[in-house]
């Protein structure tokens with residue numbers, strides 16, 4: 001099975017290109033940045049569409065407040081800032097000016113999770129799913145690859161309610177689309193079929209789920225299902241319950257704290273629906289995050305092909 | 321509306337503010353009485369906004385940053401015909417849309433506010449969008465003096481000057497008090513004029529409880545071409561009710577029945593004096 005394309009383009013770059021193609025056709029598309037056009041790969045956008053980019057400087061609260069004001073005037077506003085600042089520094093603006101006031105801003109959290117690696121916890125966003133999940137009128141999306149990113153941005157442009165989209169800056173190979181060729185915000189996608197165990201990932205953790213599934217198939221003949229649950233809210237309950245219906249183990253994998261994110265959302269659904277599958281949440285534990293690159297941090301916490309295969313074997317009670 | 325009519329409106333509005341706050345048993349009495357003359361002039365004299373054009377993208381925008389003085393705004397919006405005034409008898413009641421801060425559940429409200437330091441940035445976004453679309457509308461907000469301590473206001477002040485948003489006007493309801501006490505004792509904001517000017521805004525000062533002075537200022541915006549306008553409106557908390565004026569406990573104090581009738585008597589006397597004045601004053 002051809003799973004991985006050779007070239008690996010960051011989702012960030014795809015975001016920027018998609019935005020340019022949207023802006024070309026629609027003058028109401030606006031990008032608002034907080035000295036983040038370089039980090040957001042938006043320099044070419046600014047050159048091509050100088051009237052459609054608004055710079056507010058390093059002022060994230062103002063970024064979101066101004067974006068709400070622009071959106072309430074009918075502009076299709078993409079507020080772009082590193083996820084760590086966007087969803088913490090300006091959380092009250094997100095809660096009040098965007099979600100509560102129902103101004104359909106598209107909040108774009110760049111370099112999300114631990115993308116900034118060794119820059120440390122100031123630059124990590126391991127809380128964003130948790131805080132935004134608790135806010136009414138907020139859709140949360142973490143696309144896994146270039147395809148999902150481009151689609152998420154296009155669909156967000158047409159949305160009339162607030163949405164938060166977060167992704168990283170590492171090159172991401174395209175994942176297999178044969179089972180689920182389409183992308184729709186709110187509907188998870190099955191990347192790989194398998195009945196022994198289900199991996200549910202989001203964003204850049206779907207790839208290590210795939211790697212683990214490959215390892216488990218090759219070495220142990222274990223067939224894993226892999227789901228890209230790109231929309232954390234609203235949750236695709238139907239897909240999750242269908243995956244859990246065989247009573248086999250479920251492992252959720254997220255680039256986020258194990259508290260309040262994808263894993264707990266899935267656990268809450270399964271438990272309340274009476275599912276008692278073996279279950280494991282893999283994410284960043286509640287501790288001072290180890291230093292290192294994104295890849296090293298992933299490896300350290302078992303968000304890797306080998307780490308996840310190990311977790312799967314333990315849940316399946318298979319001795320290695 | 322003439323100056324005399326505006327003055328009469330202000331007295332009527334004050335009576336209604338007290339009526340609905342007393343009925344609800346809750347409200348920000350002092351601040352609603354200090355802001356009301358500003359809202360009166362904005363809605364009855366300056367702004368192009370009414371129930372008839374509220375869905376028109378070209379209407380003027382008002383966002384109340386000091387959301388807690390919502391009772392004053394409710395009374396003005398009801399008077400403008402956005403909703404029946406008797407709806408305000410449900411103020412702060414179970415399932416009423418008329419809660420203690422502005423929300424879009426109430427027709428006439430542009431934004432949901434209540435957290436302080438939010439209105440100015442939203443208005444800056446409105447004003448920038450209007451500039452981009454070539455819409456000749458104006459955007460107004462009223463800020464509380466206490467909320468000038470919010471850093472987000474200063475972010476928005478910087479940005480609005482940078483973009484030369486001269487279609488934006490912020491009015492400071494400068495009643496010199498906040499919930500804990502005098503601004504000067506809590507966290508001083510002086511010299512506020514110099515600070516705002518240093519941020520690149522055009523600033524003027526006005527008696528914020530004088531509808532004539534407010535009209536003169538607000539009808540002649542921008543103060544300076546190419547700069548956003550900041551109107552320091554010197555007001556009195558609890559204005560119009562002698563026992564409330566400048567007395568801290570009326571920040572969100574609710575009058576007892578006896579105090580309510582004393583206040584209404586005082587306003588009736590003011591009303592009588594105005595109606596007996598000769599037309600044309």
Ligand SMILES: [Mg+2]
Pocket residue numbers: 464465466493494495496497498
């Ligand atoms: Mg005050």
